[in-house]
Amino acid sequence: MTLSRRAFNKLALGAGLAAPSHIIRPAAAQEPKKGDELVVGIWGGAQEKIVKEHVEKPLVEKYGCKVSYVLGGTGDRRARAYAERGRPSFDVIYLNIYESRQAVKDGVTQAPTPAVKNFEALYPSARKGGYGVAFNPCTIVYDKRKASKPITSWKDMWNPEWKGRIAWPDGLGAEGISALMMTARAWGGTEKDFDLVVDKVKELKPFAAIQASQAQLFEMFDQGLCDLSVEFGSFTRSYVESRNPNIEIASPAEGQALAMNVACITEGTKNQKLAEEWINLHLSEPCMLAYAREIYYSPTVSNVTVPDDLKPKLILGDEQVSKLVDFDWDVINASRAKWQARYDREIAG
Amino acid sequence: MNRWIGPALAAPVTLWLLLSFAAPMLVVLVLSLHEYPDPFGPIFMAPSLAQYSDIVSDGFYYGVVSETVLLGIGVTVLTALLGYPLAHWLARMPVKYRALAFSVILIPLLTNVVVRSLGIILLLAPEGLINTVTGFFGIPPARNMLFTHGAVAVALAQVFLPFMVLALYDNLQNTSPRVHEAAESLGASPAVRFLTVDLPLSLPGLRSGAIIVFLMASTAYVSATLLGGKKVWTTGMLVLQEAIKNLNAPLASALAVTMTITSLAFAALCTVALNRLMPWLKARPSRPLSIPRWLVPVIDILGPVVSKLLLVAALLLLLLPLVLVCVQSFNDVPQATAAGFRGFTLKWYEQVFFAGTYADAFWVSVKLAVTSMLVAIALALPAAFALARFPFKGRSVLLAFWLLPLSLPHVAIGVGMLRLLQLYLMIPPFLGLVAIHVIVILPFAITLLTTSVMALDRAQEEAASSLGANPIRRFLLVIMPGLAPGLFAAGIVGFLLSFGEVTVTSFLTTARLTTLPVRIYAESTFSLEPTAHAISAVLILFTVIALTLVGRVVRLDRLYAR
Numbered sequence: 079m080t081l082s083r084r085a086f087n088k089l090a091l092g093a094g095l096a097a098p099s100h101i102i103r104p105a106a107a108q109e110p111k112k113g114d115e116l117v118v119g120i121w122g123g124a125q126e127k128i129v130k131e132h133v134e135k136p137l138v139e140k141y142g143c144k145v146s147y148v149l150g151g152t153g154d155r156r157a158r159a160y161a162e163r164g165r166p167s168f169d170v171i172y173l174n175i176y177e178s179r180q181a182v183k184d185g186v187t188q189a190p191t192p193a194v195k196n197f198e199a200l201y202p203s204a205r206k207g208g209y210g211v212a213f214n215p216c217t218i219v220y221d222k223r224k225a226s227k228p229i230t231s232w233k234d235m236w237n238p239e240w241k242g243r244i245a246w247p248d249g250l251g252a253e254g255i256s257a258l259m260m261t262a263r264a265w266g267g268t269e270k271d272f273d274l275v276v277d278k279v280k281e282l283k284p285f286a287a288i289q290a291s292q293a294q295l296f297e298m299f300d301q302g303l304c305d306l307s308v309e310f311g312s313f314t315r316s317y318v319e320s321r322n323p324n325i326e327i328a329s330p331a332e333g334q335a336l337a338m339n340v341a342c343i344t345e346g347t348k349n350q351k352l353a354e355e356w357i358n359l360h361l362s363e364p365c366m367l368a369y370a371r372e373i374y375y376s377p378t379v380s381n382v383t384v385p386d387d388l389k390p391k392l393i394l395g396d397e398q399v400s401k402l403v404d405f406d407w408d409v410i411n412a413s414r415a416k417w418q419a420r421y422d423r424e425i426a427g
Numbered sequence: 428m429n430r431w432i433g434p435a436l437a438a439p440v441t442l443w444l445l446l447s448f449a450a451p452m453l454v455v456l457v458l459s460l461h462e463y464p465d466p467f468g469p470i471f472m473a474p475s476l477a478q479y480s481d482i483v484s485d486g487f488y489y490g491v492v493s494e495t496v497l498l499g500i501g502v503t504v505l506t507a508l509l510g511y512p513l514a515h516w517l518a519r520m521p522v523k524y525r526a527l528a529f530s531v532i533l534i535p536l537l538t539n540v541v542v543r544s545l546g547i548i549l550l551l552a553p554e555g556l557i558n559t560v561t562g563f564f565g566i567p568p569a570r571n572m573l574f575t576h577g578a579v580a581v582a583l584a585q586v587f588l589p590f591m592v593l594a595l596y597d598n599l600q601n602t603s604p605r606v607h608e609a610a611e612s613l614g615a616s617p618a619v620r621f622l623t624v625d626l627p628l629s630l631p632g633l634r635s636g637a638i639i640v641f642l643m644a645s646t647a648y649v650s651a652t653l654l655g656g657k658k659v660w661t662t663g664m665l666v667l668q669e670a671i672k673n674l675n676a677p678l679a680s681a682l683a684v685t686m687t688i689t690s691l692a693f694a695a696l697c698t699v700a701l702n703r704l705m706p707w708l709k710a711r712p713s714r715p716l717s718i719p720r721w722l723v724p725v726i727d728i729l730g731p732v733v734s735k736l737l738l739v740a741a742l743l744l745l746l747l748p749l750v751l752v753c754v755q756s757f758n759d760v761p762q763a764t765a766a767g768f769r770g771f772t773l774k775w776y777e778q779v780f781f782a783g784t785y786a787d788a789f790w791v792s793v794k795l796a797v798t799s800m801l802v803a804i805a806l807a808l809p810a811a812f813a814l815a816r817f818p819f820k821g822r823s824v825l826l827a828f829w830l831l832p833l834s835l836p837h838v839a840i841g842v843g844m845l846r847l848l849q850l851y852l853m854i855p856p857f858l859g860l861v862a863i864h865v866i867v868i869l870p871f872a873i874t875l876l877t878t879s880v881m882a883l884d885r886a887q888e889e890a891a892s893s894l895g896a897n898p899i900r901r902f903l904l905v906i907m908p909g910l911a912p913g914l915f916a917a918g919i920v921g922f923l924l925s926f927g928e929v930t931v932t933s934f935l936t937t938a939r940l941t942t943l944p945v946r947i948y949a950e951s952t953f954s955l956e957p958t959a960h961a962i963s964a965v966l967i968l969f970t971v972i973a974l975t976l977v978g979r980v981v982r983l984d985r986l987y988a989r
Contacts, residue, residue: 117938122954148938150953157672165852167937287574288657293954297762301553423487
């Protein structure tokens with residue numbers, strides 16, 4: 079470069095003085111002040127509405143703070159948080175089970191601590207890589223009018239009647255990983271047999287589409303663009319009940335795939351206390367029950383009394399959770415880049 | 428006259444470009460020579476060609492790059508086909524209506540690309556407009572128009588058609604009426620005259636239009652992501668994914684450099700090929716174009732029909748998506764991309780105006796656009812004076828440098844600036860965004876203001892001077908009022924360009940600093956409600972009003988005149 083770093087810094091500083099002052103405001107103190115802004119990265123749609131009602135409202139009442147949301151899939155926020163390590167613009171980000179554990183290892187987010195009061199009530203499996211906030215398994219969802227017989231196994235996806243009608247989940251998100259790993263299990267492999275996975279999934283091509291979110295998938299169902307996909311059973315149930323009774327949520331013999339949403343506090347956040355309070359409120363009974371009632375997400379804390387009518391639709395307690403198919407996340411995390419590359423090349427496109 | 432005035436006036440803009448354009452480009456070059464990605468490592472490492480050998484040896488990259496190039500060529504051909512009738516129509520338009528007609532191009536041009544792509548989705552969706560219309564005639568619906576290369580090509584053509592039209596218009600409009608009279612007196616019908624006279628004479632315009640459209644189309648990723656549904660891959664998408672999602676800056680940089688080289692190679696090829704068709708430019712003898720006699724009647728019959736059909740297609744392509752966006756903003760559907768009208772509602776507007784959805788992002792966009800516009804004008808004005816009044820050696824080289832951002836992929840600047848911001852944590856992200864937005868505006872601001880300065884009446888300044896006005900008074904009381912229309916036009920165009928920018932901006936936004944179009948784009952890849960269409964409809968209205976205002980002080984067709 080033609081310019082020395084010091085000279086560049088000086089220049090940047092000079093120019094920085096000209097920028098609006100509130101944008102370069104220095105760090106706020108630890109104890110929450112009125113007007114502090116908590117930035118939360120979370121999924122849009124129903125989840126946004128629930129946390130606005132049951133987390134944001136009490137938090138704002140208590141501290142007079144402001145909450146901003148960045149909505150979207152976990153891929154984007156995970157990447158932003160990594161890119162901003164040391165200068166996080168997020169305070170709380172919601173990640174998938176495997177992303178959260180890796181993020182703690184990489185120094186991007188904090189490990190959970192009892193500073194969050196409800197930490198004590200978390201099931202042990204929800205205390206890794208952050209604070210687990212919901213169990214929600216992934217499974218096959220399909221249009222039952224198009225099925226010659228109900229789907230009872232992950233292998234049924236290979237039934238020729240679905241050819242060209244599958245919306246495969248995008249990349250290595252929760253749904254994507256579930257679909258890929260259950261393919262391995264169903265065809266007699268393990269996480270280490272990615273060759274087998276790719277070969278089998280390639281047999282399913284061409285796909286009707288690649289779906290990047292529930293919202294997109296449900297719309298494809300509405301518009302008749304596809305007939306089958308892999309998605310959260312919880313979310314799909316509320317879609318079935320409110321919009322489209324033709325969709326069936328399969329319970330394959332091999333089991334449904336374990337997935338968990340995890341709330342994580344970024345390393346270096348300037349709103350530590352607010353972030354902890356936020357998560358504590360998320361783990362509180364009103365919020366957990368709202369999640370359970372509206373989108374059938376199962377609570378991760380043991381101190382919630384679930385109404386009887388909801389019990390059959392949820393996964394309650396560590397015992398039921400342990401029946402879901404769990405994967406070797408270390409293998410998955412270690413192979414991530416390699417798998418993503420192969421996904422792009424051989425499965426998408 | 429002091430010979431240092433010119434270079435001094437040219438210095439600020441040059442310095443800005445060095446810092447925020449040349450520096451990121453250099454960073455990209457350096458990064459592309461890294462052996463392995465290290466997101467937190469230093470910029471300078473021992474150079475290695477590992478990334479490039481990866482790209483060359485991996486069939487996947489090869490496939491994506493060639494697919495992107497083919498897509499770019501397809502879009503270029505499509506815009507040329509649709510652009511000629513439209514540009515011809517504009518050039519023949521009576522001056523009275525020309526400003527109005529020009530808004531047909533300018534409104535889409537200044538509306539952000541995300542909104543326009545959303546409009547195209549509503550056009551092509553299974554229950555979208557095309558299928559609804561064909562349904563009336565009993566034609567079965569084509570359910571698979573979305574998520575194809577065709578859909579992406581149509582969307583890109585929509586987005587870049589205005590650039591082609593502007594380039595062609597420049598040329599078509601400058602053809603002297605006498606040339607047409609000569610052709611007519613020699614017996615040429617309008618269709619034959621177009622093919623033998625207008626077409627060859629407009630080749631320089633086609634050349635610059637083709638180069639710009641190809642460059643932009645081959646680096647675009649927004650439309651490709653939205654309409655390709657991840658089934659269509661372009662190099663731009665790969666760069667974004669590697670830089671943001673996989674944190675592999677070296678690979679992203681190497682891909683960006685590959686992209687730049689491919690684009691420049693295409694530009695060179697295009698120039699050479701079209702120049703060979705124009706030997707008269709180099710004063711070489713040219714063979715007159717002649718059309719076989721038997722073909723003339725066919726052309727005379729088909730010509731008007733085909734050109735009218737293409738004109739209608741071009742107008743529909745430009746305007747329909749925007750209309751659909753406005754209609755969708757009143758549609759009672761759960762998701763923004765769900766086509767088919769279900770019921771009238773005002774709830775999306777309610778959310779925009781009363782619940783404050785998008786308010787934060789909107790204000791960030793406004794602040795960013797105002798700041799960038801003011802900085803760009805402050806830099807461009809002295810440069811315009813340097814160009815128009817104080818000629819100095821190397822001026823044309825410098826001008827080429829100033830206009831360079833227009834013809835290099837913006838994605839590359841995004842990758843470089845992202846890395847600079849990660850390294851120099853003390854640079855506020857807002858400043859990084861301003862730096863880039865100024866670069867996007869500068870080429871337009873410089874050309875606009877230079878024409879304005881050249882049009883100033885020197886006699887007025889001399890008169891003021893003879894009456895005893897000092898230079899400052901002359902500048903404030905004589906020059907500035909004379910420049911007002913130009914400044915106003917540059918201001919509005921600059922504002923709108925910055926306000927709608929997505930390509931580079933989405934590399935540099937943070938959770939606390941997101942612009943409106945980037946937020947809509949990010950949400951549209953996950954879950955988007957028609958609130959986005961409501962705010963877009965407001966923005967379209969706002970653009971129309973802004974252009975009407977501009978139209979009162981400047982002739983709209985001059986906005987892009989070179």
